[in-house]
Amino acid sequence: MATAEQLKALLRSHADHDDQRFYSVALQVAAKEARQGHHKLATDIKSLVEKSQKTNSLGLATSKPTTLIQQPKGDLKGLLELNHSSVRSNELVLSDDIRERLEQVLLEQRQKDRLAQFGLSARRKLLFTGSPGTGKTMSATVLATELKLPLYTVVLDSLITRFMGETAAKLRLIFDHIKQTRAVYLFDEFDAIGTQRGAQNDVGEIRRILNSFLLFVEQDSSESVILAATNHPELLDKALYRRFDDIIQFEKPGKKQIKILAENRLAMFDTDSLMWNEITSSAEGLSSADVTRACEDAAKEAVLHHETHLSTDLVIKAIKRRKTG
Secondary structure (H helix, E strand, C coil): CCCHHHHHHHHHHHHCCCHHHHHHHHHHHHHHHHHCCCHHHHHHHHHHHHHHHHHHHCCCCCCCCCCCCCCCCHHHECCEEEECCCCCHHHCCCCHHHHHHHHHHHHHHHCHHHHHCCCCCCCCEEEEECCCCCCHHHHHHHHHHHCCCCEEEECHHHHCCCCCCHHHHHHHHHHHHHHHCCCEEEECCCHHHHECCCCCCCCHHHHHHHHHHHHHHHHCCCCCEEEEEECCHHHECHHHHHHCCEEEECCCCCHHHHHHHHHHHCCCCCCCCCCHHHHHHHHCCCCHHHHHHHHHHHHHHHHHHCCCCCCHHHHHHHHHHHHHC
16 A cells, blocks of 8 residues: 555645656555555556556646747747746755745736735846756746746857847847747856956957846836846856846755655655665765756666665765766
């Protein structure tokens, strides 16, 4: 039988419409039943999961709304890229502080009309900073998913040109789209255009882009959410900071978050015998993305070489490879 924790996880994932987590826990229950010799029950559970996954993949039973929004065309083609990913807030593994701040953004956006009645504006211009793999881009996807808005990523390679004045014109097109189409707009690797003016490697065109961005973002009064994300906040021009409603610094996961990340990725394996203190201690210093990849590496080795037996040593070995790789 499923454990109490597994039953609660199934109910939570169902309530959150988190199909992937629901399937993972269900398969974990099936694996446990198989180990106890209940092979028919295990087979039945797996068959039901596979049937449900196949049905959802065909679009016959899904809770996600169908979107008719298409990739930008015309002058905006290549400048904005529509992201079709969907990530719910319960899939994010972040510190309590960062999660609370993102929830505040969601709350204000959902209640923006009520705030407006009192002359208040919802947070909508955000700067995300932090090391690679700490959840900045995924958080942007979560905001778009939870607000039921499209997510557009600004393609900086197409935005920046060597022709004077052309980049500013392209930036104006983007902000016109921001005004006309409510969505979440992500300026990823923002330091590429937000570098300090007067820096040693200052390039004239980049300086003009930054000046244009400062002007456009300050004048913007749309209902869209504008996000800028950077791995190098120390490179940003100081004038940028006051243009944002909030600055959220993402950090590498602590022991608590590491365990959640690992448990989520290893949900199909028996993890009851794992020594979590050793695993979380060895993984400190890795990004969330690297913790997840290390667990995937350990899972693959368990399946291919150890008859699906997952051990503490196997997980720690994969973590060490990520640290030295």
